[in-house]
Amino acid sequence: MSQPLNQNLTPEQKNICFLKGTEPPFSGKYVDFHENGMFTCVNCGQTLFSSSTKFDSGSGWPSFSDIGDQGHVKLSDDTSIGMHRTEVTCANCGAHLGHVFDDGPTPTRKRYCINSLALDFKKKE
C-alpha cells in the first residue's frame, strides 16, 4: 500500500493518490495548461510526464501520449468498476495517478489520462 510522503497533501489529493479517486473532469489545474517542463508525482516528487507529450484530449483530464521517464510509472490491470482498464501509478511511491487508454495520438496511440491533483509541475528553466 502506498503511503503519504508529502505531509502537505490536501484531502482531495489523498483521495486520488491513496484511495484511487478521480477528480471531476475539467476541474484540475493542469487540464488547460501549456507551460514547458516536467510533471512530477505530488506525493514523492519523481518526474513522470513531460509537457512535450501533453495533448488536448477533450476528456477534461491532463492527457499525455507517452511516459516522460521510462520506469517512473507502473502500469497494472484494474477491473475495479466492472470494466478492464490499465491503472497508472507512480513507480517510486505507488501513488495512484490515473489510467491509460489506447485511443491516443500517433505514434504511441496511448492516452495517459492523469488527475491534476496527483501531479506537481517543475517548469523548465
Ligand SMILES: [Zn+2]
Ligand atoms: Zn510518487
